[in-house]
Amino acid sequence: MKAALSEAEAAGLIFRNSLCRDRVGRTGVELEWFVVPDANPTRRATGEELASLARRFDTPLPSSGSVSWEPGGQLELSSAPHESLQSCVDAVAADLAVVRERARTEGMSLVGGGLDPRPPGFTVSLPRYQALRRYYARWGNGGDTLLCNTASVQINLDAGDASHGWRGRSRRWLVANALGPALMAMFANSPVGHGPEHEEETASSGRQLLRLRTDRLRSGPLPHHGDPRRTWTRYALDTDVVAIHRPVTDGTPLAWSPAPDGLSLRQWLRGAGPRDVRPEDVHHHLKSLVPPVRACGHLEFRMIDAQHADDWVVPVAVVAALMDDETTSDAAASLITDRVPQPTWQDWIVAAREGMAHPGTADVAERVVRLALAGLRRLEVSPAVIETVGLFAERHTLRGLAPAHLRCPRRTAVA
Incomplete structure (x- = not known):
């Protein structure tokens, strides 16, 4: 059995693993999709149907991407980190x-969108998902919707190094977090709302609004100033623990027990939990943390809704240009200084609710997409990628619109 950790040892472990790869340039992405039976799109695929589809992925994908499953049967296609944006787009497109x-072949289609209007249902019943379901039940029924009915484009970029310019981890953390609300609004694709006879509020990104309101510390934004590794370490220590592993002694699968209500990792390390904290407990806890920008060795952007069809290319390209082209990063940093103060939790709520209808957010988003288009040319991506981003900008961003604005609001509760 591994030795118990002290608070200082756990803090050091978190700090060292937060943004630990001293490089820039690689791009990866995780695409989540709703799996919809062609014969009846209003029905959720059963566990047996998903298992039949999953068996088809015993044969490797051409570009070595991997397929996994979320609690409600959402399919997730994850790429390896690629040495350039273009190689990432090409590889993911081939696998997709x-x-x-x-x-x-199984009579099903992949549908892109941030929020599924069907009633939530657990069709992938892993112990970790059941633990999360019990945990989120503290906030009412929203947890089931969050786990089973949401999908996103998660973009993974290198964290940077100790330098002070565009390659530095502090600059990259700043750009990612300060421009996060604008990126969320630009790609909002989960409209919610009801007819005039209802009183519930509407939102452009119902997915992100739901996330922000369900355990606001675990899902909410972090400060973007200072050393991001220290920021991440404090946040991880002070966030509640979802569940605690029970030792396996009889050959049964890994078991999870609910953590006591309000037990943070810091409190557990100080003796408040049922047993000592081990290194694997810290790693499991870190996997449960889901702020808009996540520090998991690299930077993970989690604020972007899943997109229609092949529009997933657009947020990947925009984010990569902002972060990995020196001139664009410098311009983005200047934009933040001039127009984007430290976003508060309420700023994120407003951006999720109003999206591109908020004048200030729309202005920043328009500037961001123009910067990104110039940066993509310097990154030497293909004309097809530049055209895809340009068409999206003309159809949405430069008109003050997001994908959500071109769709009817869905009757999905987010409060």
């Missing part, structure tokens, strides 16, 4: 074409 074909 195969994934879609295999789904069609």
